[in-house]
Amino acid sequence: MPPRRPGRLGADFHRLWLANAVSNLGDGATMVAGPLLVASRTADPALIAGAVLAQQLPWLLFSLVSGAVVDRLDRRRLIVSVNLGRCLVLAALTGAIVAGIAGIRVIYLAFFLLGTGETLADTASSALLPAVVPADRLEQANARLMATFVIGNQLAAKPLGAYLFVVAAALPFGFDAGTFGLAALLVAALRWRPVPEPGPAGGGPDRPVRRRLAAEIVEGVRALWSLPALRMLAGCMGVLNVAFCAAFATFVLYARDRLGLAPMGYGLLLTASAAGGLLGTALAPRLRARFGVAALLRAGLLVEVGTHTVLATTRTPWVAGLILTVFGVHTMVWGVLVASLRQRLVPDRLRGRIGSIYSLLDLGGAALGTALGGVLARAGGGVLMPFWAAAATAAVVAAFAWRPMGRLDSA
Known part of the structure; x- marks a missing residue:
């Protein structure tokens, strides 16, 4: 081509x-x-x-x-x-x-x-x-x-x-x-065609050594572990996703009981988040060019803490809608930056495996968080308890990840 x-x-x-x-x-x-x-x-x-x-x-x-x-x-x-x-x-x-x-x-x-x-x-x-x-x-x-x-x-x-x-x-x-x-x-119709790469341990470019699938999966896990920046981001994403999904597992009840919204109002809150996400995709390349990856991901940690704290304390629907819009911007900026960084740092022959680990943490965290949110809401504190727990979790993640994230611009 x-x-x-x-x-x-x-x-x-x-x-x-x-x-x-x-x-x-x-x-x-x-x-x-x-x-x-x-x-x-x-x-x-x-x-x-x-x-x-x-x-x-x-x-x-x-x-x-x-x-x-x-x-x-x-x-x-x-x-x-x-x-x-x-x-x-x-x-x-x-x-x-x-x-x-x-x-x-x-x-x-x-x-x-x-x-x-x-x-x-x-x-x-x-x-x-x-x-x-x-x-x-x-x-x-x-x-x-x-x-x-x-x-x-x-x-x-x-x-x-x-x-x-x-x-x-x-x-x-x-x-x-x-x-x-x-x-x-x-x-x-793509004109691109794969370029053969040397296989591991003696396999030539045309005949790479094939190992058992389990061994190749383990190689992908080890490769992710050997990349401190991606390992840290994967851990942050998994924990933050548990916290987010725990908080939003009962969001429909939060909108009704805490904010006093009818079903239409609940739908508008979700639309506000989607609109913020759309804005985030438009802003992400420009923000990255101006502020760099580290500053934006650190700001994202603060948005995580702030979103859950505001939702736990407000009774005003427009305030909740505004913070959800900001959160929508953050999620897309974070997603664009992390995906691009991963694609740059990971060799082509490992991109599928490392990407799949991120997907597992993403969806596994979502499933665990959804189950946990219902338990927290039922255990005590009602629909606000998951938001307070999510805010505390996000604060701990921010404390641990703040300094390592400062080194991402040189990764």
């Missing part, structure tokens, strides 16, 4: 970006339509929640394995294959709904397969990005991808998915199948 012009994102990035945009839109529609589909089959809340769990469970089961697989295979071809596979799964689910044979087990199986594919495609896409984007443009590229996620998956797809389901129960899933098919075609 022709060399990329320095400082430009390039045509390959725009193909990858568009592929992410269309698949995020379809995926978001399915996230809304999935619970609606299950609810049309059963009134059991545990079975309805199980549909969400079916798509999340593969991240806990397979994320580390998926990372090792991503580092073994041609990532472009892997993304194409997985997207085509997800297209077929959704097409089959669409057909089953039309035929009237889409029971709970069929829906669960489809969502589990979709989640499994997601562990591979998302990990491969993140690992592929540094190969198609100049290093000095990683923040810009990651910011655009995250902005596309917020707009497509979080904002536009939610009403779209609900509307399509009302028109016809099968329609959102057929729509999602089409988006994955289009995404596969776009990624297949």
Whole structure:
């Protein structure tokens, strides 16, 4: 392929970006339509929640394995294959709904397969990005991808998915199948091709030594442990995510009982956070250029402490909305900076495995925090207890990470 012009994102990035945009839109529609589909089959809340769990469970089961697989295979071809596979799964689910044979087990199986594919495609896409984007443009590229996620998956797809389901129960899933098919075609059109690298311990560039998958996973864990900056950030992310999800596990009750909001007001609070996230993706590259990574991540630690403290003390809805907007900006700035730093520091042959460890900490922390939040709220202090606990946890993380973060600009 022709060399990329320095400082430009390039045509390959725009193909990858568009592929992410269309698949995020379809995926978001399915996230809304999935619970609606299950609810049309059963009134059991545990079975309805199980549909969400079916798509999340593969991240806990397979994320580390998926990372090792991503580092073994041609990532472009892997993304194409997985997207085509997800297209077929959704097409089959669409057909089953039309035929009237889409029971709970069929829906669960489809969502589990979709989640499994997601562990591979998302990990491969993140690992592929540094190969198609100049290093000095990683923040810009990651910011655009995250902005596309917020707009497509979080904002536009939610009403779209609900509307399509009302028109016809099968329609959102057929729509999602089409988006994955289009995404596969776009990624297949990438001009980038992998450059063979020397394999470990004597494997030549064309015939690298293949070890057991477990050994390759262990190598990824050891590689992350040997990089102090990334090890510290992974630990911070995992702990902070537990704290955040513990606080927000009962957020709907907080909005009703503490702030006195109706369901519409609760929705507006969530929209404020999403709007802040969108603003954060626009600001992240400029803020990084002006202030550097260390200052911004330190500021993010203060935002974490401040957000939980303000929510624990205020009774005013607009104050809560404002702090959630600020928090939304912080989460996207943090995400852009950490993803870009990881992509710069990690060798290409390890990017899948180390990225999968981050995903495991992210989703594992979310699951643990959600369970913990309900326990804290029930144990005493009501809906405010998780926020106070989260503020204290974030303060401890800030105290331990403040000095190491000061060295990130030279990492």
